[in-house]
Amino acid sequence: MEQVMPHHVQWIKEKCLTFQPEQNKLTLANGQQIEYDILVVAAGLQQNFGAVAGLPETMGKNGVASIYSFDYSPSVWANITHLQKGKAIFTNPATAVNCGGAPQKICYLAEAAWRERGVRNNIDIEFCTATPGIFACPEYRVALEKVMQSKNITPSVKTNLVEVDGERKIATFEREGELVTKEFDFLHVTPPMSAPDFIRNSPLANAAGFVDVDKETCQHNKFSNVFSLGDCSSLPTSKTYSAISSQAPVVTYNVQALMAGKEPTSVYDGYTACPVLVGDSKLMLAEFNGYTMEAIPTFKPLDQTKPNVLFYWLKRYIFEHVYWHSMPLGRWYGKYMWFEPPVKHKVAEVPKPSTFKASPPSETAALKASVPISGVGEASQGASTAADSLKPELFGVSTPNLPGDVSLSGNMDVAIIEQLAPRYKGWLYLNPAENKHFHRKAIEAAGCKVEVAPIPNPAGGQPATAEHAEAVLAAMERLPRPLMIQCTSGNRAGAALLLAQAKALGHNRASASLLAEDLDLKFFTKCSECGPIKDWVLDQLPANNEEAQQTPAAKKGAVIEQLFDPQGSSTFSYLIGCSDSQEAVLIDPVLGMESRDLSLAEELGFKVKYVVNTHCHADHITSGGAIKKQLPEVKTMISEASGAAADVKLKDGDTIEFGKYALQAVATPGHTDGCMCFVLRGPDAPKAVFTGDTLLIRGCGRTDFQQGDASRLYDVVHQKIFTLPEDTKIYPGHDYKGRNVSTVAEEKKFNPRLTQNKEGFIKTMQDLKLPYPKMMDEAVPANLVCGV
């Protein structure tokens, strides 16, 4: 790589861990944050060998191998050369894979090698693909079916590998809802693939996990200064280098256009190619449009559906040179070879209001900007601004950095609304529809779905009620995102946003108030007349955990009950149950509170199956032992690394099943050696992680005793918690300020300790100078023997 890296490029040899596109930043695995003006993401695909049961354990052994693994590809050739007879199976999964033809290429090459060695007649070859056909483009599919027939290879479509028993040499496939087992002597596996986790879990991803870009311009659909190409992008073409060779010039032109303040209009047309080696020094050069699936052969009048020696030589000798000398330098343009392709432009359309966003409107700084939520007068001052430089925040629009993509505004001039509205899909108006500042027609003309749910203006003296709250929440639920909430000054819009966020996440009053401060919501932090509207929001929320607990009849699916020890340790315990099976788990119960915890379980009809401790606590004694005395069938659990006694010692990745749900144990050493967090899994399970003392709301566990290690804590939080989906709820082990719940997005944005770089974090932890925990000498020895 070093040889081809241009001298003016700064090469940072570190993994990217997370993206913060709202702030034009990304975070590396070493904690360093990099700011950017323009970001291009090209991180390829992730191979998920673990998605096939039993596969990781047998890779490289028992005749199982894959060219898709750096470690195990050498054993592919070893298996091919040693096989004398028996059954050889080649698989292809249902997911997108790097080069859709490669799973077949290895099959043809193996067939040719066996023929050459004179053992072909002793080997039965089957190509099992989860897809409905053996190739995506119909013209080449038909041709490849003929190739398979001529080589006596059996194609089995809609046949998806789900399990491998390496020792017994049995592969299990799922075919149209049924499980089919096949014995094998050699199994070549193409694993299921996805975008890498750090992309899948980021705000850049679409629902399928790929970087969400426009299929023509490769520009991100939400963050206009982000581009993506290649295998990790959402471009709906095949994942090949050939496709990238046509995408790269488009991204280059569009990035240059954006930097020059112009609209990116260069277009990728879907071109892709797949050189399918079929053995016997022949190759089928499948060139096609990945968007329309039409064959687009370059070398007419040659019939490219026929494998040909000429293409084989092209691949073997010319492409090899291209691969090492032209591709890495960006000097190979696919079908245009070394000649820069003509630029295709998008057919002219109504220009977007904004192009290059050095400071995107969603940046929280916008919320804190000195420009006040404006009225008509201020807004119209900006009306002469060219559409290209329109920045919503200049017109009083703020977009707090929260999942949900909601902006807030006050009255705006119709000229501004006409330019702003195309950015939104939904628009909620909080004054009566007949208000003269409501420009419904202009908003609807821009394609927005509009709803009106009036909340009385606090200045008018009429109080807002629970019915108003219900109507606003229902409208917010119905309206698509991005969503604009508009009132007269932006205050009630901010209140509606806080209410929706607090209700969705289960914040109590204290938690919601602190969130409003973190977000610097103006109605909460700056507006002296907003008392009534503030009270209106808080009145809709539970005062504390007891108030949040619902009646047993309301419980469905995965039930999470948060219990608090108000005396002494300020510990949160959690009762998590499955309403179908009535099995439940208790996390971190406190000695002395067991009758409350077990009564609640009984009231909800739950049978406690496990007591799970996130670590060996120093501030309270677990009630695990006491509960076992009452209910001997209950099993206690703690990590093996903690050194404490329990019925079950957990390891990283273990799952704790209760009914149709499970807690996945994630080792997170740092506060103590044996700390674990637990991620809730299961059908329809809410996204939630129980973080114990590893991550607290806007804080974390101390690292100055019990094998504490600030550096490890920083790494595990960044690598294992901050990489979870941003809307994952964080349920901590303690809180000392009245907060009850947070999210990954909130902590990534607002945790004052963990948003620092690693050096800063370690220093903060060293400087804490906390007192020796009161209960330490009593609690730790007791917890080492499970609280008894």
Ligand SMILES: Cc1cc2nc3c(=O)[nH]c(=O)nc-3n(C[C@H](O)[C@H](O)[C@H](O)COP(=O)(O)OP(=O)(O)OC[C@H]3O[C@@H](n4cnc5c(N)ncnc54)[C@H](O)[C@@H]3O)c2cc1C
């Ligand atoms: C066996 C096989 C045969 C193939 N045959 C062909 C063929 O004949 N013709 C063809 O056109 N294509 C072929 N392909 C496909 C082609 O190799 C890929 O489409 C192409 O390499 C994808 O390029 P990319 O830049 O998107 O991703 P990659 O080439 O996978 O590069 C991604 C880069 O991102 C880096 N990265 C990943 N995660 C991070 C992170 N967190 N932080 C920082 N960096 C990160 C990776 O280390 C890597 O360097 C084949 C692929 C395979 C596996």
